[in-house]
Amino acid sequence: MKTTGIGTFYLFIAGILLNVLFYQSQLFAQNPYLGRYADTVKIGSELNYPPFCMVDEDGEAIGFSVDLFKASAKEVNLKINIKVAQWNVLKEDLAEGHLDALPLVGRSIERDSLFDFTFPYYTMHGAIFVRSDFNEFLTEEDLQGREIGVMEGDNAHDFLIKKGCVNIKTAPTFREVFENLSKGKYDAVVAQKLMGIELLEKLHIENVKPLPFMLKGFNQDFGFAVKNGNS
Structure with missing residues (x-):
C-alpha cells in the first residue's frame, strides 16, 4: 500500500x-x-x-x-x-x-x-475509508443511512453525530475498527487520514482505502x- x-x-x-x-x-x-x-x-x-x-x-x-x-x-x-x-x-x-x-x-x-x-x-484532516471493492460513495452525504465504524470516544464519533448519522458502530480501538471494516462488518470508517493510512500499513490490511477527498469540517x-x- x-x-x-x-x-x-x-x-x-x-x-x-x-x-x-x-x-x-x-x-x-x-x-x-x-x-x-x-x-x-x-x-x-x-x-x-x-x-x-x-x-x-x-x-x-x-x-x-x-x-x-x-x-x-x-x-x-x-x-x-x-x-x-x-x-x-x-x-x-x-x-x-x-x-x-x-x-x-x-x-x-x-x-x-x-x-x-x-x-x-x-493539524489532521478526516477521511472516509472503504473496502477497495466498495464503489458506492460519491460524496460525504452518502454516509447517511450507512453503518459507519469509529473508535469509541474519538472526535470522529462527535463529527458523525453532528452530521445526523444514526447508524454509528464503535469499537475500543481503531485497530479493531479497521479490522471490522476489512471483514465487511461496516460500510465505511471515518478517521483522521494520516493515522488511518499508517495503521492500515502496520496491520497489513490491503483491501481498505481512503476516498480521495477530505471531509468538510473534520480537521483538528x-x-x-x-x-x-x-x-
Missing part, C-alpha cells in the same frame, strides 16, 4: 520540532500544577494511533507524540510515567485527574470544557492536554 504524503509529514515535523519543543518546555516550566508533582508526571498513551501514539513489541509506549512529550519534559528536568490504554479510558482518566497530561488530544468545543491545551503541533489541531483548570 502506498503511503503518499507520509514522507512529507516527517519533513514537516522535522522543520517545526525545535520551535514546538521550545514552546512546550516553556509551558511546562510555567505550569504550577505540574510543578507540584516534584520531578515526575503521569501521562497516558494510546495503543495504536500511528505515527503518534502506539506500542512496541514489549508493550512500551512509542510514537512521535510520546517522543515529543518526553523531549519537552526533559528540557525542564521532569520524569514521566506512562500508562498505556485505550483512548476512552485515557480521556476519562485525565478528566478525573488520574493522569496529569496526554501527549495527543484533538481540540474541539466539547473538549474545551474538559481540558486545557498547549500550542498545537499538528492536536497538542498536549491537561485537566481543565490545571494549565
